[in-house]
Amino acid sequence: MMSEQKLFYFDNNATTRVAPEVIAAMLPYLTEFWGNPSSSYQFGHQLVKHIEAAREKIAALINAEPREIIFTSCGTESNNAAIHSALATHPTKRHVITTAVEHSANIKFADYLRKQHYEVTLLPVESDGLLDIHLLEKSIRPDTAIVSAMWANNETGVLFPLEEISAICQSKGVPFHTDAVQVPGKLKMDVKDLGVDFLSLSAHKLHAPKGIGALYIKHHTRYQAYVIGGGQERGRRGGTESVADIVGFGRAAEMTLANLKDEQTRVRHLRDRMEQAIIKTIPDTVRNGDRDARLPNTSNISFGGVEAGEILKALDHVGICASSGSACTTGSLEPSHVLTAMGFSAARAQGSIRLSLGIYNTAEEVDYLLEQLPPIITKLRTHAHVGKAAHARSVAA
Numbered sequence: 001m002m003s004e005q006k007l008f009y010f011d012n013n014a015t016t017r018v019a020p021e022v023i024a025a026m027l028p029y030l031t032e033f034w035g036n037p038s039s040s041y042q043f044g045h046q047l048v049k050h051i052e053a054a055r056e057k058i059a060a061l062i063n064a065e066p067r068e069i070i071f072t073s074c075g076t077e078s079n080n081a082a083i084h085s086a087l088a089t090h091p092t093k094r095h096v097i098t099t100a101v102e103h104s105a106n107i108k109f110a111d112y113l114r115k116q117h118y119e120v121t122l123l124p125v126e127s128d129g130l131l132d133i134h135l136l137e138k139s140i141r142p143d144t145a146i147v148s149a150m151w152a153n154n155e156t157g158v159l160f161p162l163e164e165i166s167a168i169c170q171s172k173g174v175p176f177h178t179d180a181v182q183v184p185g186k187l188k189m190d191v192k193d194l195g196v197d198f199l200s201l202s203a204h205k206l207h208a209p210k211g212i213g214a215l216y217i218k219h220h221t222r223y224q225a226y227v228i229g230g231g232q233e234r235g236r237r238g239g240t241e242s243v244a245d246i247v248g249f250g251r252a253a254e255m256t257l258a259n260l261k262d263e264q265t266r267v268r269h270l271r272d273r274m275e276q277a278i279i280k281t282i283p284d285t286v287r288n289g290d291r292d293a294r295l296p297n298t299s300n301i302s303f304g305g306v307e308a309g310e311i312l313k314a315l316d317h318v319g320i321c322a323s324s325g326s327a328c329t330t331g332s333l334e335p336s337h338v339l340t341a342m343g344f345s346a347a348r349a350q351g352s353i354r355l356s357l358g359i360y361n362t363a364e365e366v367d368y369l370l371e372q373l374p375p376i377i378t379k380l381r382t383h384a385h386v387g388k389a390a391h392a393r394s395v396a397a
C-alpha cells in the first residue's frame, strides 16, 4: 500500500530523505572500503583521510576549524555530551540552565540530572515562543556550569537570539551550548559570529542517514568524553568510526552549504504561501510562534475545535505526512510541552499541527495539501459537533 500512493512529505523537521548524492558517496565505504580506520595496515588506515575530509566539510558548514568537530551517534548524544562535559570539568558547579521548549534530548536529560542531585533551571518562554533575555541573565549563578539553549525550535521554528545569549554567557564566564540540529540548510551558520562554546548537529535532518551527529567544541574549551572507549576522535569520543555515515554526513554538509541561498528563498516562499492560504481559507486557525524570528520552512498552526491526532490520521489517509510537535507514543496525543510552555490551553495545543518543508517539496505538493486540508477540517468539525450534541443528549437522558 505504501508504494501505491504517492508520498506527500511535510515533516522535514522530524527527518529528511537521504539525498541520492549522499548514498552514492557512502556506498564505496559499505562495499569495498569496509576496514577499521584504527588499523595499522593501509586497507584500514587509508580511511582516516576520508573521515578528515568529511570533518572539513562539516566544519565549513558552520565556519569552524576541523579540529573543533567531533562525530557522535546523533543530535541527542551531542546535546547530552556537551552538558555532561561542562559538569564533569567544573565539578563544584552543579547548576544547569536550559529552556522549557528544548527537544526531549535536553528536557529528559534535565530530569536525569535532577535525580543525580544537580539543580536545573528551565527558562520559560513568552506566548510568541521567545525568551526573556533579562531573566536568562538573572538566572546565571556563580555555580552555573553551562547554559544550553536551542537555536531553532523543532516544533514552531522559533529562533532564539544566540549572539545575545552568547554575549551574556561570555560576560559571566559560563560556557554556552546550542542545539542547532534544525538549522542547517535554513539559515547561515557561523560559530565565530555566534560565539558559542558547543553546538550540536544531526545528519538525518540534512539529508544524510540517521545515527550520525556532530558536536562543535570551541578550541581551548575543556572537554570530558561522554562515550569512553578507544582513543578515537583524539580521545573525545570512543567507538569505531561509522565511516560510511561520516562520509555521507560530509557530502550532505557540502550540498547544504551550496544550496543554502536558493533553497532558503524557495522554501520560505512555499511555506508562506501554504501558511497564508490555510489561515485565510480555514476559519478559526492561528499560527503558533513569532512570525518573523522563525525558520523559513516551519509552520505550526492551531485548528479550533479539532484534535491534531484526527487531522493527522485524515491527512495520512490521503498520503500526507505531517505531525503534531509532540510525539504520539500511545496513540493519545499529550499536549506539546513547547505549546504548553507558550501558555496555550490544552485544547489549543492539542489542535495544533506542524508542517515542515524541505528541499524536495514542490509547489504542486503544496497545492495538493491546500486542496485536501480544508474539507478534512470541515468534516472533522462537523463530526465533533455532532458527537458533542449526541453526547449532550445522552447526558441529559
Ligand SMILES: *Cc1c(COP(=O)(O)O)cnc(C)c1O
Binding pocket: 013, 014, 073, 074, 075, 076, 077, 103, 105, 150, 152, 153, 154, 179, 180, 181, 182, 202, 203, 204, 205, 211, 212, 213
Ligand atoms: C531531531 C532533533 C534532535 C535529536 O537528534 P537525533 O539525531 O534524532 O538524536 C535534537 N534536537 C532537535 C532540535 C531536533 O530537531
